[in-house]
Amino acid sequence: MKLPIRKTYIKKQLNKHRRSKPHILQLPITSRCNSSCVTCNVFKQHQNIDINARTLKIVLQNDFFSEVRTVGVNGGEFTLVSSFFDILDSLFVLPNISSVYLISNGLLPDKLLSCLQRAKIVCESHNVHLHFCLSCDGVKEVHNHVRGIPNCFERTKKILDTMVQDGQTYCHSMSIGCTISRYNIEYIWQTYEFLSQYPFPTEYHLAVPNKRIGTFWDSDYYVLNDEKSRLLAAEFFYIRYLQVQSDSERFQYYSNYYFLKHKGKARPCECEYRYRDVTIDENLNLFLCATASDVIQDLSQNSIISSSTFQVMNKEAAKLNKTHCETCGHYSYHNHTLKGRLAFVLDYVPKLYTYQLYQTLSLPFSWKRTKRLVKMQYRMIKVAGSYMRQL
Secondary structure (H helix, E strand, C coil): CCCCCCHHHHHHHHHCCCCCCCCEEEEECECCCCCCCCCCCHHHHCCCCECCHHHHHHHHCCHHHCCCCEEEEECCCHHHCCCHHHHHHHHHHCCCCCEEEEEECCCCHHHHHHHHHHHHHHHHHCCCEEEEEEECCCCCHHHHHHHCCCCHHHHHHHHHHHHHHHHHHCCCEEEEEEEECCCCHHHHHHHHHHHCCCCCCEEEEECCCCCCCCCCCCCCCCHHHCHHHHHHHHHHHHHHHHHCCCHHHHHHHHHHHHHHHCCCCCCCECCCCCCCCEEECCCCEEECCCCCCCCCEECCCCCCCCHHHHHHHHHHHHHHHHHCHHHCCCCCCCCECHHHHHHHHHHHHHHHCHHHHHHHHCCCCCHHHHHHHHHHHHHHHHHHHHHHHHC
């Protein structure tokens, strides 16, 4: 039987503290927003700043960004940016870009669909995959309350119905993003039933304290601040962990369940923003993550990524690792740690054999029963090794 841990995994663990060039760039292009979400304070800041497309293009030509493959464009709300297509065009100076990930609240359906249709044509001309993620945080009044906008659910539903009918006109792939907070967790199964009607994968994630959107010290919405909400969220992720068929989805749900089970004091996954990926905000400030990182460098004044920049990055990563990372629920399903792998395997593999084990133990003690138990144990170890390799 092969070793459960690959050489590549061991090599990665040995080198993970060495900062490398980013593969993913998060790009909040604006602070403009037409929503008043209960989990975000961007709309309260009233800055209305858009990223400068010309300067961004100069910044992205830096060799530091030469390995970027995916750019996540968000805000605020990107459909409010008049220079959106200039910003989109600036991304194609990245030599290895392969996908653009757009996130929208869907409050301007007609404008959004028009933007997507044109953006897909532009991306195809550069051989880049366009992925669209639509936010939906509940059904009817629940979604309206979370967004803080009357009747916005109907607009979200209109976009979903349009994408079902003719989605390939607007993007190459689509998903739905559902942010879980104290304000919608009691209705999460209603939301799940509604979103299950659509053929798009739904990404359920926790609303966490976030510096960039002004909620790092103002997070009443956080499910960990209310025991009932924490338990309801843990129940949802645990049930979905047992229901899903895909192993990648299963670990994603288990990761969130594990985090909630331990009351936000242990995450079973690494975070690439500590050692690799970065964020550039609408002011062209460079950060590690948007969640807790302080500004690394103002790229609008100095677009050169020097050795001193790397030193600041490493210091910021070390600080976050000590003070915040282990208790952060953001991106809690990527690059599973050895601890996370073991926890998952020890929880899930016995569940696969529970009924067979019950049947075997129900037999009277005999050589035949002992033989079956040994075979079952061997199969469990083999399956556990398989999961340890593939996660």
